[in-house]
Amino acid sequence: MxxxxxxxxxxxxxxxxxxxxxxxxxxxxxxxxxxxxxxxxxxxxxxxxxxxxxxxxxxxxxxxxxxxxxxxxxxxxxxxxxxxxxxxxxxxxxxxxxxxxxxxxxxxxxxxxxxxxxxxxxxxxxxxxxxxxxxxxxxxxxxxxxxxxxxxxxxxxxxxxxxxxxxxxxxxxxxxxxxxxxxxxxxxxxxxxxxxxxxxxxxxxxxxxxxxxxxxxxxxxxxxxxxxxxxxxxxxxxxxxxxxxxxxxxxxxxxxxxxxxxxxxxLGGTEAIYQHEVQLVDYFLREIANVNVSLVGSDTTEGRLAVVSFAFAELSSQECAIILDQHYQIAVRAGLHCAPKLHEWFGSINKGLVRVSFGPYTTMNDVRVLIQAIKEIGASF
Structure with a gap:
């Protein structure tokens, strides 16, 4: 997984x-x-x-x-x-x-x-x-x-x-x-x-x-x-x-x-952990820019954590999460994330968003697998 x-x-x-x-x-x-x-x-x-x-x-x-x-x-x-x-x-x-x-x-x-x-x-x-x-x-x-x-x-x-x-x-x-x-x-x-x-x-x-x-x-x-x-x-x-x-x-x-x-x-304290996660999310953001998804929030690493939410126009967030789980063994979070006013603010209240979030043990290879899966899902439309 x-x-x-x-x-x-x-x-x-x-x-x-x-x-x-x-x-x-x-x-x-x-x-x-x-x-x-x-x-x-x-x-x-x-x-x-x-x-x-x-x-x-x-x-x-x-x-x-x-x-x-x-x-x-x-x-x-x-x-x-x-x-x-x-x-x-x-x-x-x-x-x-x-x-x-x-x-x-x-x-x-x-x-x-x-x-x-x-x-x-x-x-x-x-x-x-x-x-x-x-x-x-x-x-x-x-x-x-x-x-x-x-x-x-x-x-x-x-x-x-x-x-x-x-x-x-x-x-x-x-x-x-x-x-x-x-x-x-x-x-x-x-x-x-x-x-x-x-x-x-x-x-x-x-x-x-x-x-x-x-x-x-x-x-x-x-x-x-x-x-x-x-x-x-x-x-x-x-x-x-x-x-x-x-x-x-x-x-x-x-x-x-x-x-x-x-x-x-x-692990080196918060600064080391933050730098590790930001490096991963930077790569993820650059690669996902080539996929037909809409991001919520900034598309850079400036002033952010390694948390990214996105949506496919043709696919609900829950459907995307199920595909990632069942076909790629990738665990993500989909839906409203217990933050309804944010989704009202960004207009995603009806379909929700797919959220990916990184941790101190996440590897660059893990991120590459995730990117490839998202690209394959996007290419199916």
């Missing part, structure tokens, strides 16, 4: 990640923070080590500011639905958001009476400029996709964070596509809340997500329950991270996520 669906989840997983998950289940499978015995202490240490790695990786204030969840969707819900909105508060976002941002915003529109202002442009730079223009004195919260999961366009953060700070707004960044692929520094980039999955660019197992909070924004916890201490209290503890992590954590997966961070360093 030739795998081109890294924007959904990275595959294959590094051996060190698999080994870490298996070893944890075999040797340290107790509940972290739920007992004084040695196995529980070992599990707690594994969780702490991963917390520390992530805090350092994203330049968070400390490990207490790192909260673990089942996925980025849960993390974004904690950030958005947990935020103390008041009726009439304005939120600025973009047309290119995933439903993991859109649906929580729509829920808060109904429940809290917030006003949603949408911004956007053809490129990441244009989108950033549009977001800056949309931010005003009534803006309380800005939530943006750091890079589109459909077009790969990267949205620069500096101007947005500066404008948000100037009006006292909170900046929440969905780094689902960028975490592990490009450098993210919460302090340098002016990020208040950072949400990302552990199973994509960070190379960890599925079932892992992270929310990092720079300061205390008085978020309401999404879950209430056991935390391993203060059991006599009727209220959720106020200390971090326990306040936002009720219930048993997925210790084996979190240990695997820590191993994923180690693998990123072994």
């Amino acid at each position: 030739y795998y081109f669906d890294h924007a959904a989840t990275s595959f294959p997983k590094p051996k060190r990640v698999i080994d870490s998950v298996v070893t944890t289940m075999e040797m340290h499978g107790a509940n972290p923070g739920r007992g004084g015995h040695s196995l529980s202490r070992q599990a707690s240490e594994l969780v702490l080590q991963t917390r520390q790695k992530i805090a350092a990786f994203f330049h968070a204030p400390s490990e207490e500011h790192v909260w673990f969840y089942p996925n980025a969707t849960f993390a974004l819900n904690q950030a958005i639905i947990g935020f103390p909105f008041s009726n009439g508060d304005e939120v600025v976002t973009t047309h290119f958001e995933h439903n993991s941002v859109l649906r929580p915003l729509y829920a808060m529109e109904k429940q809290a009476g917030i006003i949603i202002r949408f911004a956007g442009g053809k490129t990441g730079e244009e989108t950033a400029a549009s977001v800056v223009e949309a931010i005003n004195d009534k803006t309380k919260f800005v939530v943006i996709n750091h890079a589109s999961n459909v077009t790969g366009e990267i949205v620069p953060l500096t101007s947005i964070s500066e404008k948000a700070k100037s009006v006292g707004a909170i900046l929440c960044v969905d780094a689902s596509q960028t975490a592990g692929t490009i450098s993210i520094n919460m302090e340098r980039d002016g990020i208040d809340l950072l949400a990302c999955p552990g199973h994509k660019g960070l190379l960890g197992p599925q079932g892992t997500g992270i929310l990092l909070s720079k300061h205390d924004y008085h978020l309401k916890p999404m879950t209430y329950g056991g935390t391993g201490h203060s059991s006599e209290s009727k209220d959720q503890p106020i200390m971090w991270p326990e306040r936002y992590e009720a219930g048993t954590l997925n210790t084996p997966a979190i240990a695997g996520l820590g191993a994923g961070i180690d693998e990123l360093e072994y």
